[in-house]
Amino acid sequence: MTQERKILYLPPTGLSEDILSPEAVSILENLGTVIWNKLDRNYTDDELLEMIPGAAVVVTSWGSPQITEEHVAAAGDLQIVGHAAGSVKTRLAPSGHERAIVLLSAADVIAESVAEYTLWAMLSGQRNLFPYEKVMKEERGWKPAHNWPGHSLYSKKVGLVSASMVGRRVIGLLKPFDCDVTVYDPYLSEEDAHLLDVRSVSLEDLFADSDIISVHAPITPETRKMITGAHFQSIRDGALFVHTARSWVLDQDALLAELQKNRFNAYIDVFEPEPLSPDHPIRDLDNVFLSPHVSGHTVENRMRLVEEIVRDIQRFFNNESLRLVVPYEKLKIMA
Amino acid sequence: MTQERKILYLPPTGLSEDILSPEAVSILENLGTVIWNKLDRNYTDDELLEMIPGAAVVVTSWGSPQITEEHVAAAGDLQIVGHAAGSVKTRLAPSGHERAIVLLSAADVIAESVAEYTLWAMLSGQRNLFPYEKVMKEERGWKPAHNWPGHSLYSKKVGLVSASMVGRRVIGLLKPFDCDVTVYDPYLSEEDAHLLDVRSVSLEDLFADSDIISVHAPITPETRKMITGAHFQSIRDGALFVHTARSWVLDQDALLAELQKNRFNAYIDVFEPEPLSPDHPIRDLDNVFLSPHVSGHTVENRMRLVEEIVRDIQRFFNNESLRLVVPYEKLKIMA
Numbered sequence: 001m002t003q004e005r006k007i008l009y010l011p012p013t014g015l016s017e018d019i020l021s022p023e024a025v026s027i028l029e030n031l032g033t034v035i036w037n038k039l040d041r042n043y044t045d046d047e048l049l050e051m052i053p054g055a056a057v058v059v060t061s062w063g064s065p066q067i068t069e070e071h072v073a074a075a076g077d078l079q080i081v082g083h084a085a086g087s088v089k090t091r092l093a094p095s096g097h098e099r100a101i102v103l104l105s106a107a108d109v110i111a112e113s114v115a116e117y118t119l120w121a122m123l124s125g126q127r128n129l130f131p132y133e134k135v136m137k138e139e140r141g142w143k144p145a146h147n148w149p150g151h152s153l154y155s156k157k158v159g160l161v162s163a164s165m166v167g168r169r170v171i172g173l174l175k176p177f178d179c180d181v182t183v184y185d186p187y188l189s190e191e192d193a194h195l196l197d198v199r200s201v202s203l204e205d206l207f208a209d210s211d212i213i214s215v216h217a218p219i220t221p222e223t224r225k226m227i228t229g230a231h232f233q234s235i236r237d238g239a240l241f242v243h244t245a246r247s248w249v250l251d252q253d254a255l256l257a258e259l260q261k262n263r264f265n266a267y268i269d270v271f272e273p274e275p276l277s278p279d280h281p282i283r284d285l286d287n288v289f290l291s292p293h294v295s296g297h298t299v300e301n302r303m304r305l306v307e308e309i310v311r312d313i314q315r316f317f318n319n320e321s322l323r324l325v326v327p328y329e330k331l332k333i334m335a
Numbered sequence: 336m337t338q339e340r341k342i343l344y345l346p347p348t349g350l351s352e353d354i355l356s357p358e359a360v361s362i363l364e365n366l367g368t369v370i371w372n373k374l375d376r377n378y379t380d381d382e383l384l385e386m387i388p389g390a391a392v393v394v395t396s397w398g399s400p401q402i403t404e405e406h407v408a409a410a411g412d413l414q415i416v417g418h419a420a421g422s423v424k425t426r427l428a429p430s431g432h433e434r435a436i437v438l439l440s441a442a443d444v445i446a447e448s449v450a451e452y453t454l455w456a457m458l459s460g461q462r463n464l465f466p467y468e469k470v471m472k473e474e475r476g477w478k479p480a481h482n483w484p485g486h487s488l489y490s491k492k493v494g495l496v497s498a499s500m501v502g503r504r505v506i507g508l509l510k511p512f513d514c515d516v517t518v519y520d521p522y523l524s525e526e527d528a529h530l531l532d533v534r535s536v537s538l539e540d541l542f543a544d545s546d547i548i549s550v551h552a553p554i555t556p557e558t559r560k561m562i563t564g565a566h567f568q569s570i571r572d573g574a575l576f577v578h579t580a581r582s583w584v585l586d587q588d589a590l591l592a593e594l595q596k597n598r599f600n601a602y603i604d605v606f607e608p609e610p611l612s613p614d615h616p617i618r619d620l621d622n623v624f625l626s627p628h629v630s631g632h633t634v635e636n637r638m639r640l641v642e643e644i645v646r647d648i649q650r651f652f653n654n655e656s657l658r659l660v661v662p663y664e665k666l667k668i669m670a
Contacts, residue, residue, distance in 0.1 A: 018481075112487070112489055113485075113487060113489075116458060116462070116487060116488055116489065116512075117462065119454075119458060120455065120458035120459060120462060120464075123451060123454060123455035123458065124455060124459065126633075127451070127452065127455060127633070129455075129626055129629070132625075132626045132627055132629060133624055133625055133626060135627070136611070136618060136625035136626065136627060137618055137625065140613040140614070140618050141613070142609070142610030142611060142627045143627060144627060144628075144629075145627070145628070145629040145632035146353075146632075149633075149634045150448075150629060150632055150633045150634065151633050151634055151635060152447070152448060152451060152633040152634075152635045152636055153451060154447055154448075154451065154635070154636075155635075172511045173511045173512075175510075175511060176507050176508045176510060176511070177451075177508075274477070275477030276471070276477060278475040278476070279475070283471060283472055283475050289468055290467075290468055290471035290472065291464055291467045291468060291471065292467055292470070292471060292477045292478060292479060292480070293479075293480070294464070294467060294479075294480040294485060297480035297481075297485055298461075298462070298484075298485045298486050298487040299484045299485065299486055299487075300486060300487045300489070300490075301487055301489075
C-alpha cells in the first residue's frame with residue numbers, strides 16, 4: 001500500500017549533504033516510493049512538470065522550482081508539500097491552496113537558531129567583553145572589571161519587533177532572565193500577549209523605552225521600511241539594538257547615521273544588499289558587531305531541516321496534528 | 336524603639352559608590368541608627384573592636400575586617416552579620432556561630448552574573464562568530480555561513496561540575512535549550528538532582544561524555560586540583576570547556592597542555608595566579624577566549640549587593656524567612 005505512494009524529493013545532492021539526515025531518509029522511504037534527486041543541481045520547471053503526475057508528496061528546499069498552476073493541474077494526487085527551508089510565500093500556487101494541498105515550512109526550525117543568535121547577541125552586547133580579551137591576547141595585559149562596564153541582561157526592558165516564530169522563541173529563551181518584555185505586533189491578540197506574558201506597545205514606545213531592542217518582523221508590503229530614522233533617534237543612550245530579520249523592514253541609511261553618533265551598540269546580521277559592499281561605512285564602527293547573515297545557520301539545525309518536515313509528513317498520513325503547517329490565510333503576514 | 340538598634344556599615348566610601356543603592360540606604364536607616372563608614376578605607380580590627388559593642392547588625396563587604404573571637408566577645412547584642420560580597424568562610428568566628436549570630440552572604444546575587452557569563456560563553460563558543468566579524472571589519476569582506484561551522488546549544492549534552500549557587504543558576508538558564516544536563520557533585524542528593532531535572536554522574540563520565548563542560552566548584556580542601564590532566568585528555572574533540580570558578584579546582588598546566596593540542600575550545604575567566612603573567616602561553620591560543628576574572632561583575636548586579644543583604648536583614652527583624660542565610664554546617668563545602 002505505502003509502496004504505491006509516490007514521493008518526490010527535490011533538493012540537489014550538495015544541499016542534501018547538509019540538510020538530509022539518515023533518519024530522514026529512513027522515515028521517508030517507509031512512507032512510500034521516493035524519487036530522489038541524484039543531481040547536484042535543482043530541477044527545472046519542465047523536469048518537475050514531467051515527474052509530478054502521480055506524486056502524493058513533494059519535498060522542496062532552497063532553490064527548488066516553485067509549484068505553479070501548471071504543476072498543480074498535472075498533480076492530481078498531490079496531498080502535501082514539505083518545504084525544508086524558510087519562506088513558502090510563493091512555494092505553492094493559489095490553485096494548490098484552493099485544492100487544500102497541505103503546505104509545510106521549516107521556518108520554525110530555523111527560527112530556533114536565529115533565536116539562539118539573538119540571545120547570544122543580547123548577552124554579548126550587555127557584557128562588553130571583547131576589549132578585555134583584546135588586552136589579554138594582544139597586550140598580554142590584565143585590566144580589572146571596572147575598565148569597561150558590563151551590564152546584566154537580567155531584569156532589563158527588552159522590546160521585540162514582531163511576535164514572529166523567531167520573536168516567540170526569543171521570548172522563551174528570555175524567560176529565566178526575568179526581563180520586562182514588550183512586543184510591537186499589530187497581529188498579536190491581547191489573549192496571545194497574555195499567554196506569552198508580554199506587553200503589547202506601539203513601535204514608538206518600544207524604541208524609546210527599551211534597554212534592548214531586537215527586530216524579528218517578516219517581509220511584507222506593510223513592513224517595508226516601517227522602522228525609520230525617528231525610531232532610531234529615539235533609542236536610549238547606552239541601549240542595544242539587535243537585527244537578525246531583514247533590512248527590508250528598516251531604513252538602513254538612517255540606522256547607519258544614528259550608529260555613527262556612537263550613542264548605542266548594535267549587533268547586525270542582515271544587510272541590503274547582501275553581500276554588504278566592501279566600502280560600506282558601517283564596517284568602520286566599533287560600536288557595531290557585524291556578521292554575514294549567519295544567524296539561522298548551525299550545523300545541527302540544518303541537518304534537522306528535512307527530518308522535521310518528514311516527521312510532519314508522517315504525522316499527516318497518520319492523521320496526527322501537524323507542527324509545521326502553514327495556513328493559507330497567514331501567508332500574507334509571513335516572511 | 337528601632338531608633339535604638341545600632342547598625343554598623345563597614346564598606347568604605349569608594350566601594351559603596353558601586354554597591355550601595357539609595358534604596359539600600361533608606362531600608363537600613365529605617366531599621367535603626369546606622370553608623371556609616373565615612374572613610375575611603377576599611378576599618379582596622381581595633382577600630383571595629385571599639386565600635387562593635389551595642390551593635391545588633393554589622394554589614395560587611397570585600398576587605399572588611401573579619402569578625403573574630405574578640406569582636407564576638409565584645410558584641411553582646413550582635414544578632415546578624417550581612418556580607419555584601421561572596422565568600423563568608425572566615426567572616427565570623429566559630430564563637431559567633433555558636434551564639435547563633437545569623438550570617439548572610441550575597442554570593443547568590445553574584446552567582447546571577449557568573450551564570451549569565453557562562454551562558455554567554457556557551458552560546459559564543461558554540462557559534463564561533465568571531466572569524467566572521469573579523470572578515471566583515473578587517474577584510475571588508477563577506478564569507479558565507481559554511482566557512483566556519485556554527486553549532487547549536489539546543490539539545491546538547493552539558494556537564495556542570497558542582498551544583499553550587501552558580502551551577503544551579505546555570506541549570507535554570509539552560510532550561511529553554513532542552514539540553515541533557517549532567518552534574519558532578521558529591522553533595523547533591525538524588526532528590527535534589529531530580530528536582531533540578533539533571534542526572535548525577537562521575538567526574539570522569541562528565542568530562543568524557545559532554546559536548547560542553549562548565550566548572551562551578553567551590554574552593555575547599557577536597558576540590559584542590561580535583562580536575563586533572565586525565566580529565567582534560569578525555570574531553571571530546573570539538574567540545575567546549577568553560578571555566579568561571581577558581582583555578583584552585585584544576586591542574587592549570589595540564590589544561591594548558593591539552594588546549595595547546597587545539598582539540599577543543601575554551602572560555603576561561605579565572606587563573607592562578609591573578610593577574611595572569613604576561614608571558615603565559617595560554618595568551619597565544621586561538622582556541623581560547625580569555626577574560627580577566629570579570630564573570631561576576633555587572634554594574635547592575637554590584638549595585639544590588641548591599642540592597643539584597645539589607646532586605647534580608649529587614650526580613651530577619653520581621654521574622655520572615657531569609658533568602659541569603661548561610662548555615663554554619665554548610666561553610667565547609669562552600670567557596
